[in-house]
Amino acid sequence: MKKIIVVAGLLLTMGFHASAEGYQVNLQSTKQAGMAHVGAALKLGAESMHFNPAGLSFMKENISLSAGASAVFTDLEYSKDGYKHNSDNPIGTPFYLYAGFKIYDNLAAGVSVNTPYGSSIDWGVNWAGSRLVQDITLKSFSIQPTISYRPFEKLSLGAGLMFMYGNFSLSRVLIPAGDLESLRPFAAAVPSLGQTLDNFKDIDAASATLSGDAGVKVGFNIGAMYDITDKITVGVSYRSKVKMRVPEGHAEMNYANETELKQMIATVNPLLIAYKKNPIVIPPLDKGTFSAELPLPSNLNVAVSYQATDRLLLSGEVQFVGWSAYKALNVQFSQEVLNGYSINAPKNYENTRIYRLGGQFAATERLDLRLGAYLDESPVPGEFLNPETPSMNKMGLSTGLSFRPLERLSVDLAFTYVTGFGRDGSYPYVSNDQVKAFGGHYDVKALNPSFGISYAF
Template sequence: MKRLSAAFIALTFSASLLAEGYQVNLQSTKQTAMGHVGAALKLGAESIHFNPAGMVFMENSIDLSAGASFTYPIATFTSNGVKSETNNPVSTPFFAYAGFKIYDNLAAGIGINSPYGSTLKWGKNWVGADVIQDIALQSFNIQPTLAYKVCDKLSIGAGMMIAFGNVELSRAMLPAGTLTAMGMGPEYADVIPVSATLTGNSKISLGYNLGVLYDLTERISLGASFRSCVRMKVEEGTARLDYASDAIKSIIQALPTFPQLDQGTFSAEMPMPANLNIGVSYQATDRLLLSAEAQTVFWKAYDKLDINFSQNVLNGYSLSARKDYKNVAAYRIGGEYNLTERFDLRAGLYYDQSPIRKELYNPETPGMDKIGISTGFSFRPVQNLSVDFALLYIQGISREGEYTYTNGLGQPAQLNGRYTNIAFSPSLGLSYKY
């Protein structure tokens, strides 16, 4: 039971990272409407995230931008004709940027956003409860940034990423049917005896963001940006055990091999992957702007998950769980059309690959290749104020999962079925220049 409970921690903690939507690209309402392109664009303060080199091309002395998205993700799992569906709350990733033009060739700024986050609620008693029940991950990033114009055509930029976050997740420690197997009667066949909820706050971690932007011609620009990997560290995570009833609690706690996870702490470390974006933009006409971009996400950094337990839980047991994720790419196109002096229209399309290998696919990590379609607009009621709106629809490409694991009774188990995933994400933003 000790070894199995350690495996339980490793499996469950990793879920928070790799649930669908872990890396959040919703860092600008305008760019969401354009399929998240931005590496080769001059976005003012919003370039802090997409390519810091673009910030130096601010037209005004001060550029402010803020907004949030309201994401509605739905995942389903179907096995033997039985369909389970997540009941996820609305996720609200946000962003706020401030840019300041110091000289004609120098700009500084600061950004605050939530580039990683996930909420996934399968339920306490669904068929895969002993794999995962619920996950909630929040991550925040503060980025002071400088941009410098080397010459009229070339600019560079750099920022420091200051990241921190928290996680809460749960999983059944013993599967349904355990109590019946212990002789408590058929009425307990569907009861989950005990679940564990893990909570952890990560330490502050540092990374960097670099960018370069080059105007090839008056109408064509090339850009590249790199965001480094940031390793989030939880040093004193805690656990809570939830029993089906007080009577069941007394029975389970009397078992000599049952670990009291809520009596100690654990530590873990996990990567927020590096990203490389390379893009091109084309000012086709005075009113029409087009952009295309390729993004590489370096998920290969997540090859394993190491869990270390305190001495009073599992006698300081340590565990290393294989993850073996692969680097993947996303391909994006977007366009903006200046309809009038006060109104801009936008649209975008992208294809985003999943890093999850087939043999490791399970409901902890329902990521799949995705197609995103977006649209939006900006309205300027006064000269320097812009009200922005975007709507993004994400369609996951359905896939089969065949997952073999060891349950809390020490028995081999399988969870096989078909997964689907969709999401809707409206976004609202404001920007002001002066």
């Protein structure tokens, strides 16, 4: 019989997944969501603070206000050899608030609040991959004061400071369903053991939930925009990498039946030792704290827009995402009793690109219509594909509209459909002193309706 050692590997693959690739969320404007989220070469008023702060000084009004939110409905499916399991993810709700102010004709400032990173996946308990992940949630918030200056009529520059804050939680099984079956030979010597093993055969016996808050970190967002002609504008923006750090995270232990499990362990451990097998050990993760770091990747956006007619505006954009910053996850437990569970888990994410194309058509003086499409590359290498980051190349199709019941008031709606191209992969893990692989096929779909409102005066 193989020995059973329950280790603190629940952090080994920690990462995050969202409707965008990796754990980045691209839903920072309802208007731009309808155009596949292009914006680095567009003059968007207050909303330019996120897409390209240089665009802020092109605002025509003295004050520009914008607010909105999206609902992210995602469905992940894992399948292998006839087995299928779907996630039951909570609805994500990224939001944004922008306020821009013209100081002089060529100088503007403002502040933005949005959620550029986040994720939520819930695979549930007692599923085939629970030893890798049960559920995971990441939330982040950004506050960005911004200034934009136009030194020449056609050229504008902009910069902002990003104050980032976030938190996360992760649940993962320590003793998955059926993992105690290797103790079945001892049932003859301990009659009560058979019933206990039957009770834990189809349920996760023990799991842990880790959570923590990241302190405020600072990054920057800079950009430039230039009107080549009256119809063609180019723009470039750069949002820096921000390394978030959880200085003091906490763990909570969860049991299907704590009393029964611990009584069984107390009974079988002497037998395991007598047969020169390692005893069952559940790490006391809830007796200490841990620290961890997670990088929020840099983004370089290069774009061009073309005013094809008085009513038709087109824009294309390439977004370069610096995922290679995520080389490894380092988790350090602070208490001496948990030093042996500190880990360094390689990630080796790769830089990616997002290709975007969007258009806007002024159907009437009060109604604008929008369409867009994008292709988002996966940053996760095949050898690191797992249900906690079931990353794959994705395509998004979007549409939207703006209706102005009043001249200065805009009501915005958008809808984005995201589909993954499917991906096969496996991830190694250790069970009963053996290296095994959890593999299979993953698919993902997402629906993202958005609502926003903006007012300028």
